[in-house]
Amino acid sequence: xxxVIINRRDLEFQIFELFKATELCNRERxxxxxxxxxxxxxxxTIKIAxxxxxxxxxxxxxxxxxxxxxxxxxxxxxxxxxxxxRDAGYIAAGLDYDRGGMxxxxxxxxxxxxxxxxxxxxxxxxxxLTKAAANLLDVHGTEEQKRLYMEPxxxxxxxxxxxxxxxxxxxxxxxxxxxxxxxPNGNYLLSGNKMWISGGDQDISENIIxxxxxxxPDAPPGVKGxxxxxxxxxxVNPDGSLGKANDVSVAGLNHKMxxxxxxxxxxxxxxxxVCEGYxxxxxxxxxACMFHMMNExxxxxxxxxxxxxxxxxxxxxxxxxxxxQGRPIDNRNPxxxxxxxxxxxxxxRMLLKQKxxxxxxxxxxxxxxxxxxxxxxxxxxNTKYRAGLLLEILxxxxxxxxxxxxxxxxxxxxxxxxxxxxxxxxxxxxxYRDNRLNAIHEGTSGIQAIDLLGRKVRIEEGLGFNFLxxxxxxxxxxxxxxxxxxxxxxxxxxxxxxxVKATNNINDVRDGGRKADSLANASLYLHALGHIVVSxxxxxxxxxxxEQITKSPDxxxxxxxxxxxxxxxxxxxxxLPQVKPLINLLSNIDTTCREHGPKMF
Amino acid sequence: MKLLVAIxxxxxxxxxxxxxxxxxxxxxxxVKMAMNPFCxxxxxxxxxxxxxxxxxxxxxxxxxxxxxxxxxxxxxxxGADRGIHIExxxxxxxxxxxxxxxxxxxxxxxxxxxxxxxxxxxDSNQTGQMLAALLDWPQATFASNIVLSDxxxxxxxxxxxxLETISINLPAVVTTDLRLNEPRYASLPNIMKAxxxxxxxxxxxxxxxxxxxxxxxxxxxxxAKRESGVMVESVAELISKLQxxxxxx
Ligand SMILES: Cc1cc2nc3c(=O)[nH]c(=O)nc-3n(C[C@H](O)[C@H](O)[C@H](O)COP(=O)(O)OP(=O)(O)OC[C@H]3O[C@@H](n4cnc5c(N)ncnc54)[C@H](O)[C@@H]3O)c2cc1C
Numbered sequence: 001x002x003x004v005i006i007n008r009r010d011l012e013f014q015i016f017e018l019f020k021a022t023e024l025c026n027r028e029r030x031x032x033x034x035x036x037x038x039x040x041x042x043x044x045t046i047k048i049a050x051x052x053x054x055x056x057x058x059x060x061x062x063x064x065x066x067x068x069x070x071x072x073x074x075x076x077x078x079x080x081x082x083x084x085x086r087d088a089g090y091i092a093a094g095l096d097y098d099r100g101g102m103x104x105x106x107x108x109x110x111x112x113x114x115x116x117x118x119x120x121x122x123x124x125x126x127x128x129l130t131k132a133a134a135n136l137l138d139v140h141g142t143e144e145q146k147r148l149y150m151e152p153x154x155x156x157x158x159x160x161x162x163x164x165x166x167x168x169x170x171x172x173x174x175x176x177x178x179x180x181x182x183x184p185n186g187n188y189l190l191s192g193n194k195m196w197i198s199g200g201d202q203d204i205s206e207n208i209i210x211x212x213x214x215x216x217p218d219a220p221p222g223v224k225g226x227x228x229x230x231x232x233x234x235x236v237n238p239d240g241s242l243g244k245a246n247d248v249s250v251a252g253l254n255h256k257m258x259x260x261x262x263x264x265x266x267x268x269x270x271x272x273x274v275c276e277g278y279x280x281x282x283x284x285x286x287x288a289c290m291f292h293m294m295n296e297x298x299x300x301x302x303x304x305x306x307x308x309x310x311x312x313x314x315x316x317x318x319x320x321x322x323x324x325q326g327r328p329i330d331n332r333n334p335x336x337x338x339x340x341x342x343x344x345x346x347x348x349r350m351l352l353k354q355k356x357x358x359x360x361x362x363x364x365x366x367x368x369x370x371x372x373x374x375x376x377x378x379x380x381x382n383t384k385y386r387a388g389l390l391l392e393i394l395x396x397x398x399x400x401x402x403x404x405x406x407x408x409x410x411x412x413x414x415x416x417x418x419x420x421x422x423x424x425x426x427x428x429x430x431x432y433r434d435n436r437l438n439a440i441h442e443g444t445s446g447i448q449a450i451d452l453l454g455r456k457v458r459i460e461e462g463l464g465f466n467f468l469x470x471x472x473x474x475x476x477x478x479x480x481x482x483x484x485x486x487x488x489x490x491x492x493x494x495x496x497x498x499x500v501k502a503t504n505n506i507n508d509v510r511d512g513g514r515k516a517d518s519l520a521n522a523s524l525y526l527h528a529l530g531h532i533v534v535s536x537x538x539x540x541x542x543x544x545x546x547e548q549i550t551k552s553p554d555x556x557x558x559x560x561x562x563x564x565x566x567x568x569x570x571x572x573x574x575x576l577p578q579v580k581p582l583i584n585l586l587s588n589i590d591t592t593c594r595e596h597g598p599k600m601f
Numbered sequence: 602m603k604l605l606v607a608i609x610x611x612x613x614x615x616x617x618x619x620x621x622x623x624x625x626x627x628x629x630x631x632v633k634m635a636m637n638p639f640c641x642x643x644x645x646x647x648x649x650x651x652x653x654x655x656x657x658x659x660x661x662x663x664x665x666x667x668x669x670x671x672x673x674x675x676x677x678x679x680g681a682d683r684g685i686h687i688e689x690x691x692x693x694x695x696x697x698x699x700x701x702x703x704x705x706x707x708x709x710x711x712x713x714x715x716x717x718x719x720x721x722x723x724d725s726n727q728t729g730q731m732l733a734a735l736l737d738w739p740q741a742t743f744a745s746n747i748v749l750s751d752x753x754x755x756x757x758x759x760x761x762x763x764l765e766t767i768s769i770n771l772p773a774v775v776t777t778d779l780r781l782n783e784p785r786y787a788s789l790p791n792i793m794k795a796x797x798x799x800x801x802x803x804x805x806x807x808x809x810x811x812x813x814x815x816x817x818x819x820x821x822x823x824x825a826k827r828e829s830g831v832m833v834e835s836v837a838e839l840i841s842k843l844q845x846x847x848x849x850x
Contacts, residue, residue: 008633037792084786088786088788102793
């Protein structure tokens with residue numbers, strides 16, 4: 001059970017004991033699965049992660065991709081990582097068996113991809129983008145697009161990219177400038193620049209398939225005028241062989257703080273005015289195609305944050321058991337040998353904070369993945385609908401909370417390492433840089449917060465929000481039967497009623513016409529609701545732990561379960577109360593920040 | 602040609618091994634188990650031989666408790682065709698396993714039996730040799746290269762002085778060394794296919810072999826702790842320590 005990147009015991013606890021993934025095996029789609037096959041998938045994943053990715057992660061970090069004569073090169077270590085993940089069949093893992101897939105439930109698939117991310121945040125990015133792009137073609141592509149591009153992408157012969165952002169346009173995609181000119185043969189000529197394109201060029205795959213957002217000449221203004229195009233790096237002949245190079249060029253590489261093994265390019269489309277592209281889906285319907293994949297992509301960002309944080313925590317924990325320094329406060333005798341730093345209460349505090357954040361974040365993302373499975377495979381129509389709405393409201397939180405709070409947690413992992421943590425001899429400084437991205441891409445934290453408070457809380461007249469509160473309340477009721485859990489249940493109930501009040505106030509203000517005021521503190525709202533949801537997940541974990549300990553007090557795992565209950569206690573006593581003042585600011589529709597005009601700075 | 606590969610379930614090589622409380626064995630409760638790395642190399646070699654067209658079926662066999670089937674499944678997911686599980690809760694020693702494998706070899710009639718040269722738990726390095734002796738078949742141990750044809754095999758062996766290549770007749774027994782190949786990872790679709798591949802379960806009694814342990818373990822202990830180093834002042838002091846304390850020169 002010893003791993004440097006993840007606590008396997010906890011991972012299995014969350015997947016099998018907390019979220020009961022084996023229940024999914026009753027569903028028709030997963031009927032061939034059982035605990036053994038799901039664990040076998042975890043086995044290979046951990047093996048590849050530890051044997052191939054983790055030892056190479058620092059190479060990809062130090063030897064950044066470089067550009068030579070218009071071609072981007074990445075280190076061989078990264079090639080090997082991509083090949084290992086590809087050959088083990090992860091791009092197509094969710095697909096049907098007869099298409100080379102494993103029909104793996106999303107909760108397992110996300111856990112596996114997270115394990116890769118834990119070992120090396122950047123390298124798996126090439127394949128995750130390819131998977132997302134291929135899945136998109138699977139839903140929206142023509143038969144020919146599927147045959148010529150999607151199939152080789154699922155095989156990993158072609159890798160894919162997502163080209164949304166431009167130098168002047170990131171959060172506000174409505175304003176993109178990239179153009180597509182219809183041609184008599186039914187194809188399009190693309191022109192424009194795309195910024196920040198991950199995997200935009202590399203020397204790993206024989207071809208690269210870009211999915212590009214652009215506007216047609218007759219496009220209506222705003223997001224309703226965005227179309228989606230498939231643009232290959234090398235044109236593909238009707239028989240599948242590679243043809244001439246397309247007019248896509250790398251204008252430059254971005255030199256990033258972290259996440260460095262995956263190239264990040266400024267791409268120019270149509271410099272010579274001969275960049276061929278093919279429409280995907282409906283004209284002007286591009287954003288809708290993209291957003292089809294959004295929930296999954298955002299959960300993936302969340303799990304990446306959770307797992308990078310998890311690895312940093314594992315590193316800190318091991319270091320704290322090894323590093324000897326100082327003596328106990330009540331026994332300063334210099335004759336005594338120094339103690340491992342995990343014996344100092346302040347180091348334990350830092351480790352417990354990390355534990356509560358990373359295990360909470362992982363539970364949050366796995367729960368969303370489970371709702372994804374429910375929304376796709378539940379047999380009951382109501383269960384499906386409910387899961388879908390819960391997923392909608394939880395996704396912005398799952399995208400953002402791990403990114404933000406695991407960053408704090410990784411900072412503490414560095415702190416536990418002392419000066420060594422600030423050097424390249426240990427991995428925690430890299431993990432800190434790698435995770436910093438997760439609050440920025442796939443929609444910044446600020447944009448997620450507005451999505452949560454401005455849209456998700458209100459869809460279907462607030463039904464998703466109500467479902468979420470119902471779920472939390474019903475778990476509180478269930479947990480109330482243990483007097484030992486009383487401190488958790490009463491506290492959480494209080495926060496639930498506070499956030500419901502605040503939400504009602506905000507909605508009233510908005511319905512009264514003050515939309516800008518109502519959304520001014522959206523980020524505080526995501527922070528507060530995020531903490532409440534993570535507290536709920538800690539309560540859920542405590543209940544399972546409590547049931548296990550009560551059932552068999554002498555279990556080998558007693559310490560593990562006690563650790564769950566104590567981490568829950570920590571989160572409730574030390575972290576949750578910090579959002580009380582935020583909820584007050586929200587309830588009062590405070591506008592201090594919004595009213596601070598640019599000249600007042 | 603049929604290939605028979607014998608594999609063993611051992612403690613995962615990543616696990617830090619600890620002696621159990623009553624000093625009778627290493628601690629096995631709640632410890633992650635996996636396929637012995639040398640056996641992974643044996644399975645990989647068989648799969649490569651089959652992929653090259655020289656063999657047409659790979660049978661994997663393992664003896665041990667119920668959970669041994671998970672290890673057989675891993676081999677099936679790597680590319681073996683079917684499994685044989687000799688189920689027993691009894692302690693297994695190399696001679697007992699060799700007898701089991703002899704019985705299986707006689708009924709399966711493989712052209713080649715491939716085994717890991719040793720298992721990373723007890724490091725015996727005996728089973729393959731004993732099996733060859735019991736069957737009275739040629740053996741090529743510590744293989745770092747195997748060239749197989751219907752007529753025979755050329756096996757390069759890792760020996761103390763370097764490499765030695767020998768030619769053997771079939772059927773034969775080969776044991777694998779570390780440099781023979783780099784085993785593949787079981788792919789996700791193959792994990793599912795492996796679930797459909799057959800595993801036949803038998804008992805040692807079915808095979809009519811006596812696997813009673815012949816060796817008695819008296820005590821299991823941690824190796825002596827390494828003492829911390831000291832800085833010596835001079836070359837003379839170093840030499841005197843090597844002579845008088847370490848007694849190596
Ligand atoms: C390493 C990396 C990889 C990336 N990979 C890709 C990729 O593969 N494909 C791709 O298309 N893009 C990619 N991106 C781009 C990424 O999605 C954008 O950086 C992100 O959407 C933010 O856009 P921006 O950088 O233009 O920032 P801006 O949109 O300029 O935002 C700057 C700040 O203003 C805030 N802000 C902006 N608008 C609002 C608003 N309306 N209300 C409140 N606050 C606001 C933001 O929250 C942010 O804090 C990547 C970026 C990075 C750094």
